[in-house]
Amino acid sequence: MQAVATVLPFRVNSYVLDELIDWDAAPNDPIYRLVFPQADMLPQSDVTRIADLIKAGAPRKELNEAANAVRARLNPHPAGQMDLNVPKVDDEPIPGIQHKYQETVLFFPKQGQTCHAYCTYCFRWAQFVGDADLKFASSEIDQLVDYVRSHPEVTSVLFTGGDPMIMGEGVISKYIEPLLEIEHLEAIRIGTKALAYWPQRFVTDPDADDTLRLFEKVVASGKNLAFMAHFSHPNEMRPEIVQEAVRRIRSTGAVIRTQAPLIRTINDDPAVWESMWRTHLRHGMVPYYMFVERDTGPQDYFAVPLAEAYEIFRGAYKNVSGLARTVRGPSMSATPGKVCVDGVTEVAGEKVFALHFIQARDPELVGRPFFAKYDEKAAWLFDLKPALGATHFPWETPPAAAGDGGVDPTRL
Known part of the structure; x- marks a missing residue:
């Protein structure tokens, strides 16, 4: 836990400890897992390296350098907040x-x-x-x-x-x-x-x-x-x-x-x-x-x-x-915008994800449906590939060599 907390921030207060966590159920209590770092949240090799440094009493500078090396692989700004969105x-x-x-x-x-x-x-x-x-x-x-x-x-x-x-x-x-x-x-x-x-x-x-x-x-x-x-x-x-x-x-x-x-x-x-x-x-x-x-x-x-x-x-x-169906989701706040997964269906014999933009960097994409190939392991927008013969998603630039034989899924 200490090794993971050296890489990822850890902070908890008395209210969470006293009122929200069921200590009889820890470490499986959901609020416990919500705030306390777990050893398997990071690659085992990284955790072992930092844990060994802690056990050896390594200086703070060396610990920080090891932690920063792990952080550098964790994509700290997925929305491009350091460049794309800053006016x-x-x-x-x-x-x-x-x-x-x-x-x-x-x-x-x-x-x-x-x-x-x-x-x-x-x-x-x-x-x-x-x-x-x-x-x-x-x-x-x-x-x-x-x-x-x-x-x-x-x-x-x-x-x-x-x-x-x-x-x-x-x-x-x-x-x-x-x-x-x-x-x-x-x-x-x-x-x-x-x-x-x-x-x-x-x-x-x-x-x-x-x-x-x-x-x-x-x-x-x-x-x-x-x-x-x-x-x-x-x-x-x-x-x-x-x-x-x-x-x-x-x-x-x-x-x-x-x-x-x-x-x-x-x-x-x-x-x-x-x-x-x-x-x-x-x-x-x-x-x-x-x-x-x-x-x-x-x-x-x-x-x-x-x-x-x-x-x-x-x-x-x-x-x-x-009254509760005001909720929207599951929604991905990705670089091009907020993309909602509307479901899994079959179009023209192909199993696909149906998706649409709830919000978009390009306002013309808002509410515009599109399709992606079904992938049971995909966990994020950029894990997906265009479906139904399309060569690109609506927010992407068409490949220079693309022909005109593909089907534009946004027009179906």
């Missing part, structure tokens, strides 16, 4: 801002680049390992405001991290309040795991009431405040304090939408997702996304193949009411 002014990148989709800007506040506890599967693990070259954040709210003002197509700003709710009200209000004066901005979103990992933030913390007043101010300004709550397992909703936190947030007029990735050994069971969505709906929250584990970090350990992911999603989806 520029006078050819200079604006730190801490991503503009991947035309209507949405992501902002990474510098003070929000940690979490109350770390998830072992987190695709943003690179933000937390202490390497300045991998961090992505900004403390310049003026740059964000100026950018959004100058881009009227931007209707939504998403605060993300890390976890923005690690910040106190006095800090987060300095980021949010200036945005309320931008007329074309319709929504402010806050992506957070705080409801699951530290609900005290909204109930008993010293600035809990001030935070809720800030939420009320956002709603009173005419903006939609979307609280994007990350819940990975139904057990995270059991403590009474989290239910009270949900009630208090909803009383401000904010809408709580819930999302999580599908993670092997933690929630890869349709009954778990059905229970989670039913519980969220009962408490007035809106099920929003089931994500596919991204192609980064210990993906080989946590990933669920797309065919299995679809069956898990369908198994839960068919048993909930229409």
